[in-house]
Amino acid sequence: MTHTIATQSTAELGGRASVLVRQKRDHVELDRLLHAIDGATGARRQDLLNEVARLVFPHAFAEESVLWPVIRRTLPDGEAVTLRIEQEHQQINELWTELEKTDPDDTRHRDLWRRIETLLREDVRDEEDVLLPKLQAALDRNRLTALGVAWEAVRRIAPTRPHPVVARRPPGNVAAAAPLTVLDRGRDRLDRWSRHTGGAKSQGLRAVSTGLARLAGAIEHIPPLTRGEHPSTATTRSEADPRDDGVPKS
Ligand SMILES: [Fe+2]
Numbered sequence: 001m002t003h004t005i006a007t008q009s010t011a012e013l014g015g016r017a018s019v020l021v022r023q024k025r026d027h028v029e030l031d032r033l034l035h036a037i038d039g040a041t042g043a044r045r046q047d048l049l050n051e052v053a054r055l056v057f058p059h060a061f062a063e064e065s066v067l068w069p070v071i072r073r074t075l076p077d078g079e080a081v082t083l084r085i086e087q088e089h090q091q092i093n094e095l096w097t098e099l100e101k102t103d104p105d106d107t108r109h110r111d112l113w114r115r116i117e118t119l120l121r122e123d124v125r126d127e128e129d130v131l132l133p134k135l136q137a138a139l140d141r142n143r144l145t146a147l148g149v150a151w152e153a154v155r156r157i158a159p160t161r162p163h164p165v166v167a168r169r170p171p172g173n174v175a176a177a178a179p180l181t182v183l184d185r186g187r188d189r190l191d192r193w194s195r196h197t198g199g200a201k202s203q204g205l206r207a208v209s210t211g212l213a214r215l216a217g218a219i220e221h222i223p224p225l226t227r228g229e230h231p232s233t234a235t236t237r238s239e240a241d242p243r244d245d246g247v248p249k250s
């Protein structure tokens with residue numbers, strides 16, 4: 001018998017370093033940001049959307065590269081439960097890539113965001129109510145801690161943007177980690193600088209960021225980075241074209 005981790009205490013989940021506690025902490029922060037976005041407009045809303053991206057993409061990348069492989073090896077139904085979540089992650093990556101290319105003032109931007117928000121909430125429920133309780137039942141406290149440390153280490157250095165073309169599984173996503181992390185985090189820095197400067201300098205920084213987005217889009221298509229993908233999570237984007245990737249409109 002397994003119970004949702006949502007209502008369990010830190011001690012019940014294996015202590016502060018447990019992967020279950022670390023997961024729940026991010027999910028709670030995500031819930032806070034989603035509520036904040038509901039009432040936000042303009043630049044404030046865009047800042048909050050960026051915060052969600054910086055939270056959820058490294059979180060999910062580390063799940064896919066560190067946690068789900070362990071779950072597939074440990075649980076009899078690990079393949080089915082992780083595949084469902086990989087499919088949710090894939091849809092979020094695809095929709096967010098569309099969101100970045102859509103004018104924030106367009107009604108389509110709000111529609112895309114509603115779909116992403118729904119998927120994010122479903123993903124949290126599937127993890128907290130189904131997958132993580134099964135992991136809790138299968139692993140002792142020491143293994144939950146070891147997994148928490150490994151997941152956190154990858155989460156801190158993982159890509160921070162959507163990458164719908166790279167594999168949702170090793171070895172492709174592991175091969176993608178280093179180049180995409182450098183490009184994504186470089187873009188995060190450039191975008192921050194551009195918001196704090198003005199005029200031609202800001203435009204120049206944004207142009208460099210756009211160039212890095214195109215480079216990341218091209219790198220995503222290199223065959224080792226798509227290796228290991230389950231067919232059901234291969235990108236369905238009609239525009240799976242390296243020249244048309246991740247160039248934001250906001
Ligand atoms: Fe999660």
Ligand SMILES: [Fe+2]
Pocket residue numbers: 059060063085089123124127
């Ligand atoms: Fe997730």
